[in-house]
Amino acid sequence: MSPSFSSLPTGHQTMILAHRVMLSDLPRIADAASRLAATPDATRAAALRGYAARVHALISHHHEGxxxxxxxxxxxxxxxxxxxxRLAAEHEELDKFLVEWHQAADQLVGGGAAAAELVRLTVEVHQRLLVHTANEERELEGRLAPVLDRAVWARFETHMRKTAPLWTLRFMPAWLLTVAGPDERTGVPALPVARLFRRWLERQQFAALG
Incomplete structure (x- = not known):
């Protein structure tokens, strides 16, 4: 039986929320790109291009950490x-698709064929990330659990914070908060910052995703 969310170290809680929000956002990006493929819109495309770049950076930083x-x-x-x-090999394979996905998003100008290609790649990345995150969470609670104590998670949290781009300090907490249940907010780092910037993030998402 898996341990309850509240019993996990905060770093483990944050990882679960990070996986959840990545998997939540990718279908929304695909849907927005699909609408652009049907009805090109330069303003919406620019917003989506910028938002996808941030999601890519956050997934990449997560894997690098x-x-x-x-x-x-x-x-x-x-x-x-x-x-x-196993998990390192999955990262290596997935990262190839992430590079291609990021390039497609970066080439999005108005819509049309570029948007259709972004839809295809976003669906591919989502499917692969879905499998990987499930495997990773299973290994963290299974074969890797004997050495994963709270001290390791605390050091990992510190590493992630120190190596994160500065813009993530307001984006990431608010991003995680969007998928955290009322009893899961202990997994959101800098919760006051998350609450402060949640509306700001929602405006970014509305501009990019509708």
Missing amino acids: EDEFLWPRLRSMGANEDAIA
Whole structure:
């Protein structure tokens, strides 16, 4: 039986929310791109291009934090190598699609064929990320759990905060808050900041996603 959300270290809670919001936003991006493919709109396309760039940056930073800090730390503590190798390999494969997806989003100008291509790639990334995040959460609660104590999660949180681009300091907390239930807000870092910028984020999302 999986542990309850509230019993998990805050870093683990944040990771679950990060996975959830990524998976929530990608279909919304695909829907917005689909509408642009049917009805080009330069203003909406620019907003979507900028929003997709931010989502890409956040997913990439999430993977980099695991590859550069969390997996090496767990290896040094004797964690299950097969589990780490599996997740690292999934990152490597997924990141190829993320690069292609980001390039397609960056080429979005008004709509049409470029928007249709963005739809295709967004659906592909979403499907692959859905599988990967499920595998990752299962391994974190299974084969990797014996070495994942609160100290490791705290160090991972510190690493992620120190390596994050400055713009994420207002975007990320508000982004996570959009998918956190009332009893899950302990997983939202800087909760007062999240509440302060939630309306700002909603305006960004409305401009890009409708």
